[in-house]
Structures are given as structure tokens and as C-alpha cells.
Amino acid sequence: MLGFTKWELGKSNKTSRLRRMPRPSTRPAERRRSYDQYCAAARALDAVGDRWTLLIVRELLAGPRRYTDLHADLPGVSTDMLATRLRDMERDGLATRRRLPPPSPAYVYELTDRGRGLLPVLRALARWGAPALEGPRPTDAVRAHWFAVPLLDALESAGGSGTVEVRLDEGVFHVRLDGDGGAAYGDGPAEAPDARLRMDAATCAALGGGELSLAAGVRAGRVEVAGEGPLAAALRGGPGPL
Template sequence: MSVKRDYGQFCGLAGALNVIGERWTLLVVRELLIGPTRFTELIENLPGIGPNLLTERLRALVESGVVEQQQVPGDGRARQYALTPVGEQLGPPVLALAGWGLRFLGEEDAAGATRAKWGFLAVQAMVREDRVPDEDEVYEFRVAEQVFSIAVAGGAVTFGRGPVPSPDLAVECDPDTFVRIGARMLTPLQAIASGAVRITGSDAAAERCVRMLGLS
């Protein structure tokens, strides 16, 4: 068994931090929330972690039942890491923490790594349940090479990967701009005016989407 920090407290929060409280661990979980990932891809997507530390973090998560190893489909020799059902339960709290943390980003953080795939998690973190539109419509986002969507139907919100036919609103931008808007470093209007964001669709749909994401 790996050596791990133990807070020595009979408390649920302390118990959670015993498992996911080490540096880099929640960022590993973030990557796996996007989908099963190979070790080499994790190294590439988490610049600065180092292979030995990543191995240690993955081992601890596997031993805790949060992560499991799987065969890569179509390649019987390769392995990838994926969240177990217990690990998937981290989705809502991690998204809530990510949404909460956007307010602390500043220009000094802008030189850090960013990935288009993080946008799919970011929109889920940003949705305000009390501002979901009454209208049934679909918003598509193209962040660099990644395409994902938010669908509103009957007051419920669902998220999808890949393009959708005839979205009511289509938004296109680069990852840096996407994060800047989410962090309130740039307003949607400023981004559109500068050409950093390109939109297709009605003004009414854009206003409803902006409001639902807490950006109005």
C-alpha cells in the first residue's frame, strides 16, 4: 500500500481529503471526468506533475477504489485509467469547486496551461439552476477543436459531446478566451466586439444562454 496523509479525524470531510487532498489528485480526477485516459495522455495534459508523482497519485486512487485500470478498446496490451462508480460521484463536487474557483483567476494565471477539453467541464460548472430558460433550445460551443453542447428541455439541462444539428445558438472561440469569460476577466460583449468570440443565432437565445451561465 502507498503511504498517504491521514488527518486523523473522525469526519467525512477529513475522510475525503485523506483520499483526494494531495496536490495534483483532483486535477487527475478532472482529466478522468472527461473520459478514460492513458498514462501518457495524463502526463501530457498535466504539465509539471512528473511520471513518478503521477504514478503515485494513480496508485493511491486505485487503492481507494476511485480509479481503475482498463484495457484500451482495440489494443489488448495498452491500458488506460477510468473513474469507478465511486469516482464518478466526484463529478458534482469537482464541478462546483471549479465554478467557485473561477473567481480567483487573474492575469498572472493566464500564462498557465489550458485545454479545449476543459471547456466541457467548465460549462457544466457554470450553469445556474435558478436561471435555466423556460424555452427549449440547444447551445453549441466550439472551443478550438472541441465541440460540446447544452440542451434545455422542460426546464432540465443536459450536456453532450460533438456537434448538434441546427443549434439555436452556436459559439466559437479559443480556450484562452473561454476561460477569460468564465473568470469574468472578459465580458461576452467585449469578446464578441473584439472578434475573439463568434456567434450564430438569435439575440434572444444568446441572452438566455449568457444568463444561465451567470455571465449577465
């Protein structure tokens, strides 16, 4: 035995030649965990630069999620990859895992304070990526709450504080505004929201990308605002009741 793993037969001038093909490595690939650079940006990327990590953060910013829910709202991620990323996030202090109280036997993942501190990072990424969004591609998955992060700027620019429920054909999410630049969002309907918005996904994307102001969307009939309080009035573009 010559110990060759593959042979390739080549013929030249009626002479046969045998070429040894490289043997594939059986050593497991070593995963690099650090850029080893004394730089704040490099340290941040050590923790969140891996594929899927920031999208998991996006999901958990909407509230605690079960593993199965995360997997359903992250189309394309494998179960092994999701489990690995969640373990990495726990190790790096970005997320924790806890068991729900009885009678539910389920566990949920949720962000730590350090993990929630990534919301401004996602907002900046959404602003930067908005011009490339255009229309959805045939292979694109869509979830309503994915519009929440880019929509925060438009909602905050209207002023006011309270909870806004946003309804698209693709689903419902809600946003909590505190009036001082702080915001949070959640998947699904809100309990007793101060205002309700109805629009289509294209309008929501235009608002998030800065191509359309909320007041202009309301005037054009592309955004419907329901509610009678100060926040609803601010979202319509007018002053609230004194």
C-alpha cells in the same frame, strides 16, 4: 574514525573548532494516508487531498484516457507521481483501469460512479478560483478542455439540452447538457452537436468567472453561435422554435 558525515570548520580567537553536522536520515519518509478525524470533509481529503488527484479527476471527467494522454495534459507531473496517484485512485474506488478491445493493445483509465461524483466539487472549486485566474502567466500551460468545468454554469443558465461544441484557438471540447442541472464534458469535437460556439480563451474565462453573460458575449460579437435548433437559439439568448 569518529563517524562524522560532515565537518564544518569554524575559527574564533585564532582557535579552530570542529562542529558535527546532523546526519541525514536514511529512513524512507512515511506517507500519511489519513487525517484520522471522524469528519466527512477529512474523509474526503483522505481520498482526494493529495497534490494532482483532483486534476487527474478533471482529465478523466472528459472520458477514458491513456496514461500517456494523461501525462501530456498534466504538465509538471512526474511519471512516478502520476502512476502513484492513479494507483491510489484505483485503491480508493475513484478510477478503474481496463484494456481496450483489439486491435488496440492500450489500457485506459476511467472514473467510477464515485469518481464522477466529484464534478460538483470541481465546479465549486472553479467558481471559487475564477477571481484569481486573470490572464495566463508566462509559465502557464493551457488546454482548451480546462475551460469546460467553469463554463458549465454559463451554458446551463441559457437553458435547453443537447450537445454544445466549443472551439477556442487552443483546441476544441464539447459539453452535454440535459436541461435538469446535469452536465458532462469531453475533449475534442462532438459528433453532430446541436450548437457550436466560437470564442477566445479570455472570453471563455470571463464567462466561466461570471464576469460576462453568454447573451452579452453574443451581442458584443465575442461569442459566435452556429446552429439552427432550440439549443442554439437559447444560447443566443432568444426562444427556440416552437
